[in-house]
Amino acid sequence: MIVIADGGSTKTNWCLINEAGRKIYFNTEGYNPYFSKTEYIVKSLNETLPDHLEKEKLTGVYYYGAGCSTPANKKIVADAMxxxxxxxxxxxxxxxxxxxxxxxGNEPGFAAILGTGTNSCLYDGNDITLNIDSLGYFLGDEGSGSFIGKRILSDYMKGYMPKGLREAFYDNYALTNEDIFDNIYNKPLPNRFCASFSKFLYDFKDNYEDYAFATIDYAFTAFFEALVIHYPNYKDHKLNCVGSVGYSFRDILSIVADRYEMGVGKIIRSPIDDLVHYHLELAPKG
Structure with a gap:
């Protein structure tokens, strides 16, 4: 039996392939080693993995995680696993x-993540050949949920948000400016806190189309300006994207991509199904 996991900063999607070849899906929280250390990951997994998962019978664990881009960060997660x-x-x-x-799969191209955080790269069909660092929550992550959430929070706190939307925000969250500062500066996982508000904008986008479009257009334009256009011959590639933000706002993402003369390829919310297919059908054997 093997298990395959796609771990974001907020949520991890898992798929167990049992001895009969059956696929069993489940979720845990996300484990970004920039924010979650080995001891925390072990404790969380032991408390949240489903009871039916016979951990001692697993022969392989394939874990792909946000933040697992350096040997030190990979070790934090691997030691927990x-x-x-x-x-x-x-x-x-x-x-x-x-x-x-x-x-x-095994084809070359351009791939991006637009979820809680942002990332992007060129891929040769086997390995990543070029990755421009998005610099994370504090310095970059343009186009991500945390980037959008920071803009929403800023507009709310400064009073720039449309009046009705600002009232709906307070009705939903009852947050004062002091509460927001406390969550960002004093509590753990500020990136996840900020990213959570991108869903609020999605839920209200039909009632506040101009504000929603301007906010998301600003975020995706920043994504292109800070990252995409700096890849060599980026217009020769299609924009392929994984993540809840890219998927939820894919109509605006397509408009921005067209503005930069880049075609749009595959946009999916979660990679887990296609990742399972890769490991079962496309991954090199042996």
Whole structure:
């Protein structure tokens, strides 16, 4: 039995392939090693993995995670996986590689993540060949849920948000400016806190089309300006994208991509199904 996982900063999607070849899906929280250390990951997995998962029978764990881009960060996650899945071979890779394999399989191209955070790369059908660092929550992540959430929070706190939408925001969250500052500066996982408000904008976008479009257009334009246009010959590639933000606002993403003369390819919410297909059908054997 093997298990394949796609871990974002907010949520991890898992798929167990049992001895009969049946696929069993489940979720846990996300584990970004920039924010979650080994001890926390072990504790969370032991508390949240489903009871029917016979961990000792697993022979392989393929975990692709946000933040797993350096040897030190991979070790944080791998050390946790070894403690939880004691008899399995452990593979820990970057979630960007998972996106490439889900979106492109064995074909070369451009792949991006637009979820809680942002990432992008060129892929040769086997490995990532060029990755321009999005610089994370504090310095970049243009186009991501956290980037959009920061804009929403700023507009709310400054009073720039349309009056009716501002009232709806307070009705939903009852947050004062002091509450927001406390969540961002004093509590853990500020990136996840900010990203959560992109869903609020999605829920109200039909009632506030101009504000929603301007906010998302601003975010995706920043994504292109800060990252996409700096890839060599980017117009020769299609924009393939994984993530809840890219998927939820794919109509605006397509408009922005067209503005930059880049065609749109595959846009999916989660890579897990296509990633499972890759491991079962396309991955090199042996």
């Amino acid at each position: 070894v403690q939880v899945f004691t008899n399995a071979e452990i593979f820990v890779g970057h979630d960007l590689l998972a996106s490439c394999r889900a979106l492109l």
